[in-house]
Amino acid sequence: MHGASDEEAPSPFDAARDWAPRMGVFERAAQVICQILLAVMVLLIAAEVATRALTGASLEITDEIGGYLLAALTFISMPVCLVENAFHRVEFIQARLSERGRAFSELLFDLLSFACAGILLWQLWRMEAITWRSDDLAPTNLMTPLWIPRASMVVGTAILCITLLRILTRDLRRIAAGGSAPP
């Protein structure tokens, strides 16, 4: 993955990096939430092991809460990865395009990604509304109202859409500048 240049040379992606979006309020909040979720996940599961080793009894909530934390982490980390350029991509065709060609292809990819994220948000919102109306509860000791953990998916995808909108704006400005570095 990543660039495929054979010699040490200026990267063809330098100009693209100059246009990379900065982390906004939503993405920064998402990043902090993800760090907290990860820390809670470690402590919860470690507490389960310790409790079982010391008392022979289980906390009985670890599997359930662990699953909720993972779902939340999956969706809330999406916008963070997007602005941090953490998603893998194959760049050997991109590296051979002109600045303008790269700018147009980025616009196309980001439009497709936005459409995709929009459809996911629509469907996740639909499910959240149905869960809310039907008062669905988890079939566990906690009897968690399922709209609470499922809301994390809607929130994460909504922030992803906002991030993609910001990136699309950047793409248009980049094309207007002819694909070169920002002034």
Place this chain on the structure above:
Amino acid sequence: MTPELQIITAFGVFLFLLAAGMTVPFAITVPAIVYLLLQGGLVGLKGLGLVSWGSMDSFTLTAVPLFILMAEILQGSGLSQRIYTGLSKLFAGIPGGLLQTNIAGCAVFASISGSSVATAASIGGVALPQLLSRNYDRPLSAGSLAAGGTLGILFPPSLAMIVYGTFTETSVAKLFMAGLLPGIILTLMFMSYIGVHAWLRPGVAPRERGARSIAEFVRAVAEVLPFAVLVGCTLGSIYAGLATPTEAAAIGCIMATIISVIWGELNLRVLADCLRRSVATIGNILFIIYAAFVFSYAISYAGVGEQVTGFLVGLDLSRWEFFAALFVLYTVLGCLVESLGMIVITVPLLYPVLVKYGIDPIWFGVILVMYIELGQISPPIGINLFVIQSIWKGKLSEVVMGTIPFHLIMFLLLALLMAFPQLAMWLPTHMNS
């Protein structure tokens, strides 16, 4: 559009978007949604919400972020440098010198990281400057690190095996154990090759001196000991049936934190950095897994899985012909699709076929991981090639040339695993459940 044409279109769009440079998770999700729309229109999308929840509300998958965090803590606190320093005293005396340390270091770091990229980056970052300053053969130096890094997904805790186990509902603990012996064999094969090569062509690696006294030897062992304890506790607890892989990962995180505070440079600021970097890695992997679940749902929505299974079974291949077909498929895919993508796109289609051919899913998991390892050092998109090149700032062609002998060794191990499945199956059949 006929169903066959629809599935070909979906895969075609996926490969096109991937090759053209779209980010991997979106390159999987977009064709999946297009395929659902082709199949059922807007009604086809209605299951997306429940599929999203059902796939990611998973306790098994929580092992993925925890193992990533554990490796990040060890890497962030500078402990990969200590592994390398300690191992260089223990292994540098044998022919091949620091090149042997590369492989041993990768094997040790693989046992705590679960990721090929993390392994190649951690050991490569420490080793390459030393190798170049001491005039080691450039292609062999880079090749040993790129290939050594692939051990990251064969040794437990392998992230690839966690994902495979989740998709196939196979025991992750058994998969971990199945990868251990092949991982050790592959490490020894890599080291033997380097030893013989350095013995036949002494110019590729200068003679190094190992530990010069017992005190130095003891100090070197002390450098590696914390990792041995960490690996022993995490893997030992899984093997003994005391903890699930997820629980072992959480304990591993706590132990890694303690070890890093005592022996490394871990403080609150470094820990916060580790958490921040982990979130970026975790988000990428989890999104790929989620995207694959959506793709898998799209395929099953149309019943294409059954059609593909029926077609493959209808070919009436012998077991060896089936393996030969898999060999061709994964060798080609390995050049085009990144590691987790290979698992998540092919396994839902191939898994039902395994049952028909009487192939053990645990054993197949190890074979699949071997294919993925090969893909990680295959041009044009083998990710480890680029990891090493980015640290080295040298020629990609030298990295590629350096990995060719290691490719051949991996093919040899694949053949051994196919001829002697017990190499992978012996440990899982003897572990406590």
